[in-house]
Amino acid sequence: MHQVIVFHLLMALAVTMCVAAPPNDCPAILQKGGASERFPGLVAHGIHSLTVGDLKFYFKADVTSANTIPTVNANLQDGQAILFNAPDIPIDPMFATPGMRALDRVLSHMDNPNYDIREYNTLDRVVHALHMHEVWHGASVEYAKLVSAPPSKDVCRCATDIDNNGVMEVLRLIALEVREPNLMYGRKIKLNNGTVQWSGNLYRYRFFSRSIDKPLRNPSEVNPHIVNQKIWLKMKKDMLTSMLPKDDYELALYLYCALNV
Template identity: 30%
Template sequence: MRKLQLILLYATGVFSQQCSEVLEPLGLKDAEALAAHGSHSLTLNMIQYFFNPKAAVDNGIPTVNLNRCEMHDLHENAPYSTMKNSFDNPAFFALDNILSNMDHEEYGIMNANTLDRIAHDLHMIHMWEGAALYYQALVTAPPKPDICSCFLSTYLEAIKANLEFIAKEIRIPNQLSAQNNKGVKKGGNERAHYLGEYLGIYLGRYIGVYTLESRTINEKRSGNETAIKKKGGADDHKLDLYSGNIVDEKSWAKWKEMMQDPDSQYMENMGRSLSLYLYCQLEK
């Protein structure tokens, strides 16, 4: 009976309206983009360390498959790393994972070197440390059930769309760049440009901006086709904020500049969106 009621609510649009009212007081901003960015490289090890020590293998948190030899872009569940001699400390765990795969040419962010990958993983640990505080607050004072049901019904599809796009930026950036630059004269350091597509969107000042695909989904949902044309064009998507790998002090300085928070509320928005997403999936 309850399931039938939910179907009727969806069909009439009542559920969507109610969820909008339920979620509005939370003040979430770009929740789907932030939740996807914050979760895309999680392992079950890190979920258990930062969020829920009892999280299971069947955890319901899809992540990007870093093994590019395999066909599937996403893991259905954040995988558990069984590497020998791995460290409990998150930073050393990340270092061990990267260095233990450094001879594997089809593993990790395509076109990124070892220093790039280390910097990326430390950046993600920084995100998880912040989100963990919000997660524990949810555990201490659990939200009403309708908050989780509304959050997931509102954002789950768009989170998955963001994850799928992140996976392609990590796994096949050259193909995406070729598609985006049809008819455009090529030149310069294309390897750096491919890497810059991923880093510029997800590690730079525009981390919280929707990807073109997810923004299209959300704008169509709201009927705002004009916004798609104004904000979702090719020029907006191809933000070239990076010009190479980390190879010296100058290139590292560019990374540090890029990884500054885009605004003073960024870490709070990231922490609240990511923690609520993980809580609603892990604690159900």
């Protein structure tokens, strides 16, 4: 089953990257609507771990499980790598803040290596979860502005055409990166007493600055796991420098169009 999942992901990615999309007016429309060439990666990064609870808290209170927001399946052993609706994951009512809810979700699966992001340690997962809440908070500010001044129907048509605007291509790449990092990176291994070990944090917070047609990342660029202050300070700098103020608007644009139009 594991090999079958990987095969289908790779085939889907190959098809979307090799079959040229028909000419359309969407690139110009999206640019006029305020989107940049970073749009596909920004959106894919911003939605890949969303849940119904997150959508309700940050964007739209009446969101249901039929929300049309695709995400990467956190169950890494499930045969469906990409969910075509953000999942409705139960929230422990004892926690009122998104931070504690995110922490509870991570720690409630901390002994499961096949949940969330493969190869991550618990602290890596906590940082990733809280980083995503930071992303959604920023986008929620821009989303509120779009509620008052909505984009045009043409802009929304193009923003939500994820099969042709690059969003699904990047989301499939993210699915492969979090599910099968050893296939996405020419990673180096260490042999200790006959056992193979790997130590690396494969999430670089740079999904949105990478072109799909560029070579896969060199393993030397991989962050180490967060095990001390020095590594955290480097990773924090990496996160902050890879994000631009305008990024919040582009994610909000997609979410507004997907949830309201």
